[in-house]
Amino acid sequence: MQQQRQRFALLTLLMIIILGSADLLAAPKQDRDTKHDPQTETIHVLWVGNSYSFAGPLPNVVQTLMTEGKTKYRMEFGKSFMGGKGYKYHVEDGKAMKKIAEGWKDEDGNSGAWDYVVLQNKSWGPVSQQDEMREYGKILADAAQAVGAEPIYYCTWAKRHHPEQAQTIFDVYQELADTNGGKVAPAGQAWKLVYETADKHGIELYRFDRSHPSSWGVYLNACVFYATLTGESPVGLKLRKVSPWKTTERYTKAHLKNRPGLKLTEKDLYNGERTLSKKEINLLQKAAWKAVQSQQKLSESEKKREAETVAP
Template sequence: MQRQFRKNILTLVFCLFVGSVFGQKSNNKDTLRVLFVGNSYTYFWNLPQMVETMARSNDYAMIARKSTAGGTNWKQHWEGDKGLKSRSIIEDGNWDVVVLQNHSKSTINDLEQFMEYGDKLIELVKSTGARPVLYETWARSFNPLMIDQIKSGYHELAEKHKLDVVHVGEIWSMALDQRADLRLYDPDDSHPSTIGTYLTACAFYSYLTGKSAHGLEERISKTDGDGELLYLSIMSGNDAEFMQDVVDHFQTRGK
């Protein structure tokens, strides 16, 4: 009985020690905590994990998480549709940055709703001490001119609240202007392909870290809980270098 009691005490002490270590790691003030709030334009091909892995591979401590559901807009995030708990996740997550991505046609189909629920989410994020950032999405492949209304809506909201925008849609347009062969789109002509997600990840990496995208690996990998290597993205060297250059060029030319 006494041996079992001592064993239980030692187990408890070990668990408390491990919990303390991991708790310190997750709350490390040197680690940038980023939450992505959006839909499939965010979760396709694991964008948050790709950004985090790019950062960590370049000695920049980052934790990136997401609150997403397919086809959703900011109103649905606010009202908790589709089982979303974005508001409580924002309030309880101790985030440094919250990235807000609305439905891809939200600025076109209902700009008033875009502004109304953008206002609500931005004020909620600010109330927690985190920094809200807008994720400007891209035009559908069949109508590149959509980017004008998308850009206008995000810029209007950003100017109203004095926020930063990660200009993903404009970066996509620039890349396609230079290389129409670049297959940024999924076959549905809307969602990102693995190449499109890599370009988007380069843009977020550059914005969040303040570093050049130049020199990022063309193969983005991490290990799973069993120590097995997982490849989040595999690009050709030429495509990766081109996309990194597009991001850097866009960042330096001025918006």
């Protein structure tokens, strides 16, 4: 009788162990605590720009994409934004320059220099204020490099009604990178790729003002920065919910005053989060990766040309 009890107890214990193991195996995978995960590498990025940068907000969307676990990188960031302003403002105002020099500091008391400083000029700067952009872009780039950070020039897009300006915008940002060092995040080139096939998908990257990004535009920009910062493809990322640049009643009224024939619907004015379809995110991811790959090849060609120039 005693042996039967012992056998029964042993069998019961084995069943508990087996069932417990099955539960562990069947349990859903938990999100990694990337902040304290030794397998991740943190990059610290300061974003300097205006509404084209805080739409989304863009840094938050990029940060979310990185935490999906597809890359070893995660991003912590700071920001210096002012609507409608560009390089000159950020230099003369002083706040961005101070943040560049001071570096980052986290909630645990750790601190250090930025790894990257994203530099976004006002949208019309590359078209109508090129000399100013060159002058103040150099000041910002020099400040970043002085603390060991690499400048990333946020190449924006042409206005919806001036697509012919896209190449000029890219050329000026590329000139800054070639002259001052750093690299270009080719958001504008990705937008151009999407609109080259607009008749096949109907994705609208702009808000009603033909300037600021919709949720789709924000997502595309985020994929460009994901690829630029990690060097990896964004194709396959899962995030689908994104917010657009948020308009205000004052801005909308001012815009309608300048375009009296424009009729806006509730859909046009909707500022909330939108869920992009799997087909849409796949198309945007591929466009972003294609633009960044082209940019990488351009940078490699430039480095090779410079090496050949200085070779004895």
